[in-house]
Amino acid sequence: MSVQVWTYILVAVTFGLYIGIAFATRVKDTRSFYIAGQGIPPLWNGMAIAADWMSAASFLSMTGLIAFMGYDGAVYLMGWTGGYVLLALLLAPFLRRFGKFTVPDFVGDRYGSDALRALAALTAILISFVYVAGQMRGVGVVFSRFLQVDISTGVIIGVFMVFLYASMSGMKGITWTQVTQYVVLILAFLIPSIAISLQQTGNPLPQLGFLNVVGDLDTLQRELGFTAYTAQTRSTLDIFCITMALMVGTAGLPHVITRFYTTPTVRDARTSAIYAICFIALLYTTAPALAVFAKTNLIGSLNDRPYAEAPAWFKTWEATKLLSFTDKNGDGVIQYRPGNALNADKTPNADSANELTIDNDIMVLATPEVANLSPFIIALVAAGGLAAALSTASGLLITVSGAVAHDIYYKLINPNASEAARLLAGRITVGFASIAAGYFGINPPGFVAQVVALAFGLAAASFFPLLVLGIFDKRMNWQGAMAGLLVGLGFTLVYIVNFTPTLGGRGTPDALFLGISTQGIGTLGMLLNVTVALIVSRLTPPPPAATQDLVEGVRYPSGAGAAQIH
């Protein structure tokens, strides 16, 4: 059977499963809708956290990014797992003990400030939207390549799927679909990786196999004029700051924190963190190995090969415009060299001998074909990419829904809303958020990459200090938190916009502060936030006794019962 037939079968089966699970777990109250009734056992919550955490970016883009960045790809590998350590140690158990519905809930109650609650809700919405748009693009890419529909149709199918199951079953159903999606995505990632590792190194474990071939890749890259794969290319300070900003930024991502609200006890929250990091590490330790295999394969099968003899998969990917060949020297042979083959306006770049343009997003999807794996495995990878995108998108939609329907509508606008009205508001928000996400998936803003840097920077400079100080510094008051937030957010925002031409910035790279790129500046934003917050809070009156008792309360697990029914 062909790849396309297998893809249809696997997509139909998995989508059917997701909808079936949602129908079986449909909910009728807000406690189930937002925090799954706090009845999720740690093992399953660990899997759901892993699926929530690993987005289309982790599954589809990260391996490609690492393959092209070499050592520097460590910023993602360590950034997105090391941030999880911060989340597990500093935030998850304490926020679970607090036991409400959303992250802005904690901010609002801890600082006794509606302005901060609103600001937190808006930040949660902004961050989640940037993410969701990326997930929808991932769905579009998979559909357009494997089912030959156009990207828009793919996005609409994805949006409809997520809307259907998120609005029907809320957090409760999402938990179980995420568990299923984790199984699909990890199998889809590991099976081809193991097959390729065996093929290239004779060792079935990619984590061990790649140790023996990465030296050859270093040699190969040097021969073509690239820097060695395992050498740092960015400045050490910049790598340091980007890694820190990604860690601190991801630790404050509201959609992942919320997943810890769903366990029965604080102890279970800590236990689910262990399961989750193990499930995440399965993919994150395999990805750098796959990156090495993919890069080696790619260079081997394309470089210095006549275009007319290019493998069949080259043509299929060319059709999606995610892979292209520009024969600059007119010899009909593909040359892969350092630099960009094309300028930003798609004209040939005369400064580089490179003739090959490869989109990061296709590395994982193309590699099984490049390695001649069976059609079934290639189709499985497509289903895995969809699972990764949908699982994260659904978690994000519930977060947006919580911020709008719970924090803004119920807590700030209409505190008398009935349970039924609040549930309906939650469902309607999921609907609108899905439509907006679909719009941005079909018409991605030209500056998606920069906006993602913005989202991490903003999360690093806002949520993380706000939450950590709220738990560990009893003396922190709303004045300090607000001042720190405004300074940290303001600084980060201005810096990123100033150095991003697509956002109208005029800053030139040599004017960067200590050479720190926009991706890493959230680290300084966070430090500014903390410093200002500590100083201002000491110059203003301490928070009221009730607030100090609340902080005391989240520090000790005993008495972590059900979320209070508001």
Add this chain to the structure above:
Amino acid sequence: MTNPPASPPPVSAPVSEQKQAYWRATIRLILTLLAVWFVVAYLMGIVFAPALNSVRIGEAPLGFWIAHNGAIYVFIALIAIYATRMRALDRQYGVEE
């Protein structure tokens, strides 16, 4: 949900000796684990990675390997130690759920 929510302590009630000791132990544990986190990820994985690259693990340079694989194994250990130690502290200081 075996335990009913504890009623909040009366306003301005001093925190018991026991709970203060528990919190100090918690902070000590977190700081120790984060020190390891920092040394492995930022010092061994980034700042001193080029120097460590002269040592090889298989064919791979050590600094590169820590940044791409090794640090993640350490992260798993840190979270596992945290959860088990915290469970013991909960019991020792009588603040279990």
